[in-house]
Amino acid sequence: xxxxxxxxxxxxxxxxxxxxxxxxxxxxxxxxxxxxxxxxxxxxxxxxxxxxxxxxxxxxxxxxxxxxxxxxxxxxxxxxxxxxxxxxxxxxxxxxxxxxxxxxxxxxxxxxxxxxxxxxxxxxxxxxxxxxx
Amino acid sequence: xxxxxxxxxxxxxxxxxxxxxxxxxxxxxxxxxxxxxxxxxxxxxxxxxxxxxxxxxxxxxxxxxxxxxxxxxxxxxxxxxxxxxxxxxxxxxxxxxxxxxxxxx
Numbered sequence: 001x002x003x004x005x006x007x008x009x010x011x012x013x014x015x016x017x018x019x020x021x022x023x024x025x026x027x028x029x030x031x032x033x034x035x036x037x038x039x040x041x042x043x044x045x046x047x048x049x050x051x052x053x054x055x056x057x058x059x060x061x062x063x064x065x066x067x068x069x070x071x072x073x074x075x076x077x078x079x080x081x082x083x084x085x086x087x088x089x090x091x092x093x094x095x096x097x098x099x100x101x102x103x104x105x106x107x108x109x110x111x112x113x114x115x116x117x118x119x120x121x122x123x124x125x126x127x128x129x130x131x132x133x
Numbered sequence: 134x135x136x137x138x139x140x141x142x143x144x145x146x147x148x149x150x151x152x153x154x155x156x157x158x159x160x161x162x163x164x165x166x167x168x169x170x171x172x173x174x175x176x177x178x179x180x181x182x183x184x185x186x187x188x189x190x191x192x193x194x195x196x197x198x199x200x201x202x203x204x205x206x207x208x209x210x211x212x213x214x215x216x217x218x219x220x221x222x223x224x225x226x227x228x229x230x231x232x233x234x235x236x237x238x
Binding site (some may be wrong): 007015017020038042045046048049052053061062093095096098099100101103104106107111 | 140156159160163187189191192193195196197199200203219223227228230231233
């Protein structure tokens with residue numbers, strides 16, 4: 001059985017903390033341990049940052065966070081209708097030569113068990129991430 | 134939760150000690166960026182970031198520290214981190230930043 005929760009969040013930095021708290025609470029309810037809850041919280045916040053900083057322009061609209069609680073996993077989808085981008089242009093950061101930007105997607109991929117990013121220029125972005133219990 | 138930053142210049146060791154307390158994220162990271170620029174303009178010496186009171190950091194917070202690392206390196210100075218909590222140490226480790234920001238001794 002799947003329980004489904006969905007939030008619509010203003011695309012402004014001040015609401016990322018709200019998402020972090022909500023997702024931590026959902027992960028706790030799903031039965032994850034403290035370290036896994038922290039991983040989920042950080043990964044979701046990075047996806048929210050991505051929507052706010054690279055997706056939605058001028059903080060003008062909301063983005064959506066959907067959570068699917070299944071018996072053995074938690075799936076979270078963060079979707080914005082912003083400008084989107086070409087995922088083929090994504091380059092993983094060079095850890096020996098760190099730069100200020102570009103760590104967000106790398107952190108999400110490291111902390112979650114499965115990550116799928118669908119983005120099209122002009123259509124928006126959806127980051128789907130799964131963590132197994 | 135907000136971010137609180139306290140910078141003190143230690144005359145004895147000739148370096149800045151910056152205590153960062155709270156949460157450093159997409160909302161608050163720019164406060165640290167401005168503070169690190171301000172103190173380094175005031176006195177161009179090494180900077181120690183004391184993260185004992187920091188409960189959360191994201192990629193924007195890490196980006197601010199990387200930016201400061203680059204600016205100090207240009208002036209042949211160093212920025213380093215002490216007392217990170219376990220959750221923050223994990224992010225520093227997976228991004229490889231522990232190797233350049235945490236002194237082994």
